[in-house]
Amino acid sequence: MTALLKVENLRIELTTRDGVAPVIDDLSFEMNAGETMSFVGESGCGKSMTALGIMGLLPEKVGRVASGTILFDGEDLTRVSDARMREIRGNDISMIFQEPMTSLNPVYTVGEQIAEVLRRHQGLGQRAAWEKAIALLDAVRIPNPRSRVADYPHQMSGGQRQRVMIAIALACEPKILIADEPTTALDVTVQAQIFDLLRDLGRETGTAIILITHDMGAVAEMAERMIVMYAGRKAEEGPVDQVINHPRHPYTKGLISCVPHLMANLSEERPELTEVGGIVPGLREFGRDACLFASRCDMVNDKCRNARPPEVAFKGNQASACWFAEKV
Amino acid sequence: MSVEDEKIEKARSPFSEAFEMFRRNHAAVAGLIMLILIILAGIFGPMVYAGDPFEMVWAPFSPPGQEGYLLGTDYLGRDLVSMLLHGARVSIAIGLSAALITVLIGITVGAVAGFYGGLVEEALMRFTEFFQVLPTLLFSMVIVALFGASLPMITFAIGVVSWPAVARITRAEFLRIRELEYVTASRASGVSNGKLIFGVILPNALPPIIVQAALMVGSAILFEAGLSFLGLTDPNVVSWGQIIGSNRQYILDASYTVTIPGVAIFVTVLAISLVGDGLNDALNPKLRQR
Numbered sequence: 001m002t003a004l005l006k007v008e009n010l011r012i013e014l015t016t017r018d019g020v021a022p023v024i025d026d027l028s029f030e031m032n033a034g035e036t037m038s039f040v041g042e043s044g045c046g047k048s049m050t051a052l053g054i055m056g057l058l059p060e061k062v063g064r065v066a067s068g069t070i071l072f073d074g075e076d077l078t079r080v081s082d083a084r085m086r087e088i089r090g091n092d093i094s095m096i097f098q099e100p101m102t103s104l105n106p107v108y109t110v111g112e113q114i115a116e117v118l119r120r121h122q123g124l125g126q127r128a129a130w131e132k133a134i135a136l137l138d139a140v141r142i143p144n145p146r147s148r149v150a151d152y153p154h155q156m157s158g159g160q161r162q163r164v165m166i167a168i169a170l171a172c173e174p175k176i177l178i179a180d181e182p183t184t185a186l187d188v189t190v191q192a193q194i195f196d197l198l199r200d201l202g203r204e205t206g207t208a209i210i211l212i213t214h215d216m217g218a219v220a221e222m223a224e225r226m227i228v229m230y231a232g233r234k235a236e237e238g239p240v241d242q243v244i245n246h247p248r249h250p251y252t253k254g255l256i257s258c259v260p261h262l263m264a265n266l267s268e269e270r271p272e273l274t275e276v277g278g279i280v281p282g283l284r285e286f287g288r289d290a291c292l293f294a295s296r297c298d299m300v301n302d303k304c305r306n307a308r309p310p311e312v313a314f315k316g317n318q319a320s321a322c323w324f325a326e327k328v
Numbered sequence: 329m330s331v332e333d334e335k336i337e338k339a340r341s342p343f344s345e346a347f348e349m350f351r352r353n354h355a356a357v358a359g360l361i362m363l364i365l366i367i368l369a370g371i372f373g374p375m376v377y378a379g380d381p382f383e384m385v386w387a388p389f390s391p392p393g394q395e396g397y398l399l400g401t402d403y404l405g406r407d408l409v410s411m412l413l414h415g416a417r418v419s420i421a422i423g424l425s426a427a428l429i430t431v432l433i434g435i436t437v438g439a440v441a442g443f444y445g446g447l448v449e450e451a452l453m454r455f456t457e458f459f460q461v462l463p464t465l466l467f468s469m470v471i472v473a474l475f476g477a478s479l480p481m482i483t484f485a486i487g488v489v490s491w492p493a494v495a496r497i498t499r500a501e502f503l504r505i506r507e508l509e510y511v512t513a514s515r516a517s518g519v520s521n522g523k524l525i526f527g528v529i530l531p532n533a534l535p536p537i538i539v540q541a542a543l544m545v546g547s548a549i550l551f552e553a554g555l556s557f558l559g560l561t562d563p564n565v566v567s568w569g570q571i572i573g574s575n576r577q578y579i580l581d582a583s584y585t586v587t588i589p590g591v592a593i594f595v596t597v598l599a600i601s602l603v604g605d606g607l608n609d610a611l612n613p614k615l616r617q618r
Binding site: 086 | 508510512517518519520532
């Protein structure tokens, strides 16, 4: 079976005041139809840049795909024309964003915004698109969809708006849905609902989901495979249960240990939360031939500081970019 | 359906909300009423006072109220009421169409500059500044003097000298809005650039432009009055500024001949300003209280 999305040696460069920095450095991965894959990592590790790169929405004049290919259904997205890219966006690949409060256009009703996508990509008529919009609102579990369809975004709560965003994104039954931290701005209880919704709808429509998050809990619940990103590079990749049970990269290990555990019995004892000390290096460090995690790693030695670790494959499709991957 | 469902507030568009805000502003409503009356007078007045307003009907310089001539006659014995009503039509038409030209040029230039940025923006904004630094009255006088003092040319001249303000406001709004998430979200769902400019960003950028356009109508009327006062007008068409201009030599002997059209201009521009101000409050989300 050929992969639906195949990213090979992708390098995305951002032009900054200090020069050109590779925010995505030699990233390769594959994704099959219907699969749920998760990108994890701290802020500034290139997760969102990967998503924007796939969508062809890198910030104009600042970011560009320097080398590598993004093959979607055999088509190289880094080379297609703007017009073709617009056809793909929203129809074959769609995306939902972090901020549901500001991701909907305030001057149109939510129904108009859903119907608009349907009219553009599916060529539906006014009436049919409107009816489908109502059906979609129902599918994303907004109560009373027939009357809410004429609401303006400001009349909805954050969770409802994110549901509308999901409805827009799934309107054309895309092959891939990219969810860029879809629940960061929402309440914890609403987060769970949104994840449930994404998972169920993904299954129903056969849509592959790329979930970008820094919530390890969400990854464990949602995804089948995960990629841990660090400083624009892939640190580790593998099936979620396998990676969580036995991480092969010190960074993954650190991230997993940061997830707080609720204790079965509340006691006076309050265990300290663990953290991964230090911060992600600045953009100017990104291109260096070294392990970029070295400054925060407790297993570091001179080799890490002087050469970029190659990817080591393990059984069960797990792979890790660490000099000591075997020992972790 | 339960009773609960019945109580759900009917969805209201941002514009109906703005109208509600506008309605609460008494000065603006008063301005709107005045404006409507003036426009009605401009539309129906000339029907009541049919006939040529330039016709001499009575002795010159008869003060208001005499012999059934409500506002008196001017230095050629023409009925001022008739002139005022016919002039209203012209003044308001010029005000509206000049504002329309202003807004059309301003939005196009500002939207393209703000959306595309870079070299396009640089070039368009320098071009805008070029128009902005020209003395407006002088520039429009040159246009009218060169191409003839017909009404369309006067309207065009006013439009051409006043669009930079609209272009700059539009550009500023576009710069702000194009970075917002819903624009990125629209891009991500495959919207083309043209649709992004006019379908997504422009409706959100409209409020300050509408306010500016309303004020533009008032200033265009003043502008036309200024040009007519200087004699740069179509001598065959009566407008308020033209009445003042043609009677200005007699300002000391028959002051009412210039005062009356002056008051008409003043009241109209005031009404438009009040409406513009009300629109500003109504469309400004920061001032909108729930």
